[in-house]
Amino acid sequence: MKRIYLIGFMGCGKSAIGRRLSFMLKLPFYDMDKEIVRREGKTIPEIFEEHGEPYFRSLEARFLREFKSDCCIISTGGGTAINAENRKIMRETGLVLFLDAPFRDIWRRIHRDPNRPIVRRSTKEEIESLYHQRHSAYKRAAHISVRTEHRSLRQITEFVAFQVHRLKGE
Numbered sequence: 001m002k003r004i005y006l007i008g009f010m011g012c013g014k015s016a017i018g019r020r021l022s023f024m025l026k027l028p029f030y031d032m033d034k035e036i037v038r039r040e041g042k043t044i045p046e047i048f049e050e051h052g053e054p055y056f057r058s059l060e061a062r063f064l065r066e067f068k069s070d071c072c073i074i075s076t077g078g079g080t081a082i083n084a085e086n087r088k089i090m091r092e093t094g095l096v097l098f099l100d101a102p103f104r105d106i107w108r109r110i111h112r113d114p115n116r117p118i119v120r121r122s123t124k125e126e127i128e129s130l131y132h133q134r135h136s137a138y139k140r141a142a143h144i145s146v147r148t149e150h151r152s153l154r155q156i157t158e159f160v161a162f163q164v165h166r167l168k169g170e
């Protein structure tokens with residue numbers, strides 16, 4: 001089996017669902033943000049502040065270009081799927097799932113989080129506009145879209161696991 005990628009806007013649940021899915025499917029889990037933080041020895045806000053956003057984007061692209069393992073779950077960052085080369089790599093090396101959450105759920109989850117530099121530097125209106133701008137890139141990248149509204153983490157994880165089994169059986 002190839003890789004399973006979770007994509008979507010900040011706060012849609014990529015990290016939380018990826019971790020649960022890895023327990024459920026007994027597959028290794030990689031959270032791209034955490035891998036980048038570990039390799040750089042800096043937090044995401046520190047990387048943004050000290051080196052700028054383009055440098056962070058180059059680290060995301062390099063992670064995908066150089067990553068070697070198969071049969072694993074990868075939670076991307078909210079901006080990963082915006083890059084065309086990243087989309088191509090993900091679609092060619094795995095199954096790409098878009099966690100499609102409504103903006104009001106997203107905003108409730110992220111607006112007070114100090115670890116997301118894009119949220120820290122923007123107004124609610126700017127984040128909402130970014131949410132709409134990015135939506136089509138997520139749709140383009142994804143093999144499957146999963147609507148998360150009114151669903152618990154457990155329900156979403158079970159649904160994603162079901163989709164993975166279904167596709168494996170085809």
Ligand SMILES: Nc1ncnc2c1ncn2[C@@H]1O[C@H](COP(=O)(O)OP(=O)(O)O)[C@@H](O)[C@H]1O
Nearest residue numbers: 009010011012013014015016017109151152153
């Ligand atoms: N469907 C959901 N129901 C309840 N809480 C959720 C749901 N999706 C995400 N969360 C919570 O929202 C927060 C942000 O989720 P996270 O996995 O960090 O998002 P992402 O990695 O996509 O930015 C976490 O505390 C997570 O547990």
Ligand SMILES: O=C(O)C1=C[C@@H](OP(=O)(O)O)[C@@H](O)[C@H](O)C1
Nearest residue numbers: 009010011033077078079116117
């Ligand atoms: O949407 C974005 O551009 C970002 C999302 C973050 O990941 P999450 O989607 O896990 O919050 C992290 O990669 C960084 O703060 C930039």
Ligand SMILES: [Mg+2]
Nearest residue numbers: 014015033075
């Ligand atoms: Mg995350």
